[in-house]
Amino acid sequence: MLKVLVSGKNPKSVSLVNKKIQNYKTLKLSKKPEVVISLGGDGTYLYNERKYPKIPKILVRDSSICKLCSIYDLNNINLVLKKLNQKKFTLKECIKLEGRYKNKKLLAVNDIVIRNKNQYEAIRFNVKINNKDLNSKFIGDGIIVSTVFGSTGYFNSITKTTFTKGIGLAFNNILARTYEILKEDDVIDLILLKGQALVSADNNKKLISLKENSKIRIKKSKEKAFIVLLW
Numbered sequence: 001m002l003k004v005l006v007s008g009k010n011p012k013s014v015s016l017v018n019k020k021i022q023n024y025k026t027l028k029l030s031k032k033p034e035v036v037i038s039l040g041g042d043g044t045y046l047y048n049e050r051k052y053p054k055i056p057k058i059l060v061r062d063s064s065i066c067k068l069c070s071i072y073d074l075n076n077i078n079l080v081l082k083k084l085n086q087k088k089f090t091l092k093e094c095i096k097l098e099g100r101y102k103n104k105k106l107l108a109v110n111d112i113v114i115r116n117k118n119q120y121e122a123i124r125f126n127v128k129i130n131n132k133d134l135n136s137k138f139i140g141d142g143i144i145v146s147t148v149f150g151s152t153g154y155f156n157s158i159t160k161t162t163f164t165k166g167i168g169l170a171f172n173n174i175l176a177r178t179y180e181i182l183k184e185d186d187v188i189d190l191i192l193l194k195g196q197a198l199v200s201a202d203n204n205k206k207l208i209s210l211k212e213n214s215k216i217r218i219k220k221s222k223e224k225a226f227i228v229l230l231w
Contacts, residue, residue, distance in 0.1 A: 003030035004035050004036075004037060005030060005035075005037070006029075007039065007048050008062055010040070013074060020078065027084060035056050035057070036055050036057045038058065039074075041061065044063065053107075054225075056226040056227070057227060057228060058072070091229070092227040092228075093226055094148070094226070096108060097167070097219070100217050107221055109147065109149060109150065110202045111144050111146040111153065111154055111201075111202065112145045112218050113142065113144050114142045114143050114197055114198070115198060116195060117195070117198050118196060122141060122173075122195065123139075123194065124193040125142075125191060125193055126191040126193060127188065127190055127191075129186055140171060141172040143170065143171055144169075148163060154170075155170050166181050166184050167184055167188075187218075188217070188218040191214070192212055192213065196212075197214075
């Protein structure tokens, strides 16, 4: 018996899938699931990853925006449920990023963004990779630190590229540099020299505020995300 939970923004869609699940003998609706069906778009998945961490998720489109979604949507949901019922799936492991400032921590499966709090002024900052200066001083809007999974999002909109391994470091509105592809285990420190900045992770409304001389560390988290791949 595979315990399943359906989570999405549209109650009608969730109710529809819940009813269909009851037609499969080895699938059971549960509030303590082994698999979460993320029904919606990119934002729905990111929300579900925060709400149900470490639990494998299958992304089913029920939104006009879902770059992360597979080919599955409500039109072929029966095929999704059939494959889950037959255990015809594997799990893809994805890294998460951890941003830590003092006793505050944010986790991201897509990206961590540090940018100027006041849009009318740039921030000045230093970036260190494994305790080595990348540059003595940057002036711009900030940085984006992205996973491979998130490289098709904000990272791509700035760099016009994606990557298949490591961690991406993109510079927002900085002429001297556009991006760096780092090793997965590299540790990134940003030291804010002048101005104020905000730190966000994915679409989490929880933010971290940085003042001058603050330092935030971003690195690979011990926690993983798992995506269900049907076959």
